Amino acid sequence: DAKTTQPTSMDCAEGRAANLPCNHSTISGNEYVYWYRQIHSQGPQYIIHGLKNNETNEMASLIITEDRKSSTLILPHATLRDTAVYYCIAEYNNNDMRFGAGTRLTVKP
Amino acid sequence: DAGVIQSPRHEVTEMGQEVTLRCKPISGHDYLFWYRQTMMRGLELLIYFNNNVPIDDSGMPEDRFSAKMPNASFSTLKIQPSEPRDSAVYFCASRPQGHEQYFGPGTRLTVT
Numbered sequence: 001d002a003k004t005t006q007p008t009s010m011d012c013a014e015g016r017a018a019n020l021p022c023n024h025s026t027i028s029g030n031e032y033v034y035w036y037r038q039i040h041s042q043g044p045q046y047i048i049h050g051l052k053n054n055e056t057n058e059m060a061s062l063i064i065t066e067d068r069k070s071s072t073l074i075l076p077h078a079t080l081r082d083t084a085v086y087y088c089i090a091e092y093n094n095n096d097m098r099f100g101a102g103t104r105l106t107v108k109p
Numbered sequence: 110d111a112g113v114i115q116s117p118r119h120e121v122t123e124m125g126q127e128v129t130l131r132c133k134p135i136s137g138h139d140y141l142f143w144y145r146q147t148m149m150r151g152l153e154l155l156i157y158f159n160n161n162v163p164i165d166d167s168g169m170p171e172d173r174f175s176a177k178m179p180n181a182s183f184s185t186l187k188i189q190p191s192e193p194r195d196s197a198v199y200f201c202a203s204r205p206q207g208h209e210q211y212f213g214p215g216t217r218l219t220v221t
Contacts, residue, residue, distance in 0.1 A: 096165065
């Protein structure tokens with residue numbers, strides 16, 4: 001599995017877009033980029049995934065660079081409830097998921 | 110659907126005792142996963158099943174840990190004997206064919 005690198009923490013103002021970066025420079029061609037988040041004391045929650053193309057769903061958008069070495073998760077209008085640890089994972093079959101330390105996002109009023 | 114159900118939510122036991130954690134996956138999901146989360150090591154995959162068959166147990170720390178899935182709607186993770194270093198939050202997750210894993214609320218285990 002490709003190793004991913006994320007900033008330890010980030011802040012975002014409520015109502016603004018939160019842009020969470022992830023580096024995965026060793027990602028292989030068949031590995032997807034997955035994003036999960038974990039709100040305090042709860043189980044992780046799936047957000048979105050992508051292979052090559054940008055993806056959008058009701059929760060977020062995922063922008064993957066053309067060389068696939070990095071990606072950005074975008075929460076378009078962050079709310080206080082989006083405060084959580086966000087995990088970026090590169091994995092080819094969604095079975096052997098290696099959750100790193102993630103990015104602790106704090107949304108401030 | 111009620112989501113992934115885990116029991117108990119909290120367990121406190123003494124060192125040397127047997128501990129059994131239970132999980133009911135979402136109906137229709139083919140895969141079931143057991144994870145452990147600690148401050149020191151983060152979230153680690155212990156074992157996963159596909160159609161009730163263990164596929165990869167390389168994350169199981171040692172022989173004191175065992176997991177079973179006797180049918181599609183039930184799995185157990187057993188620790189015997191338990192040790193203080195086993196204290197952690199244990200998560201069960203399931204997923205259908207596809208990409209999203211659905212996690213349960215976790216069981217917080219404290220071994221004194």
